[in-house]
Amino acid sequence: MLEINNLHASVVDIENSEILKGINLKVGRGEVHAIMGPNGSGKSTLANVLMGRPDYLVTDGDVTLEGESILELRPDQRAHLGMFLAFQYPAEIPGVRPWQFLKAALDSKAESRGEDKMSVRNFSKLFDEKVEAVGINPNLVKRSLNEGFSGGEKKRNEMLQLEVLQPALAILDETDSGLDVDALRIVAEGVNSMRSPERSFIVVTHYQRLLNYITPDVVHILVKGKIVKTGGPELALEVEKDGYQEYLEAAGANA
Template identity: 85%
Template sequence: MLEIKNLQASVVDIEDSEILRGIDLRVNKGEVHAIMGPNGSGKSTLANVLMGRLDYEVTGGDILLEGKSIVDLPPEQRAHLGMFLAFQYPAEIPGVRPWQFLKAALDARADARGEEKMTVRNFSKLFDEKVEAVGINPQLVKRSLNEGFSGGEKKRNEMLQLEILQPSLAILDETDSGLDVDALRIVAEGVNSMRSPDRSFIIVTHYQRLLNYIRPDVVHILVQGKIMKTGGPELALEVEKDGYRNYLPAGATA
């Protein structure tokens, strides 16, 4: 599914700003990978670089999706190929309603893939079902996208988009931050219900907490822009107990 080879990335237009310093990672179809790391380790950057955020520049290495390099593709084309990023801080967009936004997203993807667009009627039905499944207040989605939403509501809205767009590779960038236990459960239920042999997940998180609800197949520890250790779910528990100190250079704290 996804193969990351010796990936290096910096902040655009800032010298000596390398954040990712040679990452190798392979995510197979149907797998759930967790990427854990202390603040400033580059885990959020990795999520954003995978989706093509323009603030970062890939300075070396490659990202292959189904064997094809995607580093030169704009974000929308990565989305058309089946990628999705759930944002840590979803943008507030005045005057754009979630319904309209998601219909436009699906239509654009259908256009790019040469598929037929979903009818308004079918889309409305799907939208209403998913709104109920994700547990968003239906009044909320009649308003502007994310505007005035609480932190939890924004994350639920990300889950709504995930459910409707049905990507083949979903990246969750610290989706658990700022969530209470109920909201956390909803995010986890969303992910768990969407797990399938054809869909992969990359879950970026600082804490092990979310992994109590979503059991990853593989856990990576990312520190200072490099993967320091890869293991099974037990690695997350180890971090929960000992923190990241075993992976930090001598004298550093996290």
């Protein structure tokens, strides 16, 4: 489904700012991949570059979705193809209701595919169901998008969007950070319930604990902009036990 080949990326307008230094990754349909790494390894950058954040410049390599390169596409076009990024720090948008925002997002996707927009009535029903499923405080979704939300509430709101938009490829950028155990479980349950042979996940995380609840098919260790090791779920447990030190040292020796 998603293929990343020799991906290099830097920060726009800053020289010698390369963060991703040749990433190679293949995510098959229905697979859950975890990307783990220490702070500053480029995990979040990778997640954002995949979604097309304009702050980053791809200097080499390619990313294809279903065989087609997506690097020239705007973020909205990537979203229309079924990509989704759950943000580590979701932006606050004053005066915009989560309901209104999600309806607009769903409408634009339907429009791009030449499909009919969902009726307001059906959308309301879907929205209310998902609000309950994600366990988000119903009063919260009457407020402005993310404004005054706690860290955990923001993450739940991201999961709400994931549930409503039903993407083909969901990238979770440290969705577990700042969550207590209950919230963590809710996020994990959301992901697990959405797992299907048709949907792939890339779960970016610093800690292993989220992976106690979501069992990945493949785990990658990202250090200093490169994937240094790939393995099964057991790899996450090793990292939990031994930390990233040996990988950092190895990467340091290679640099």
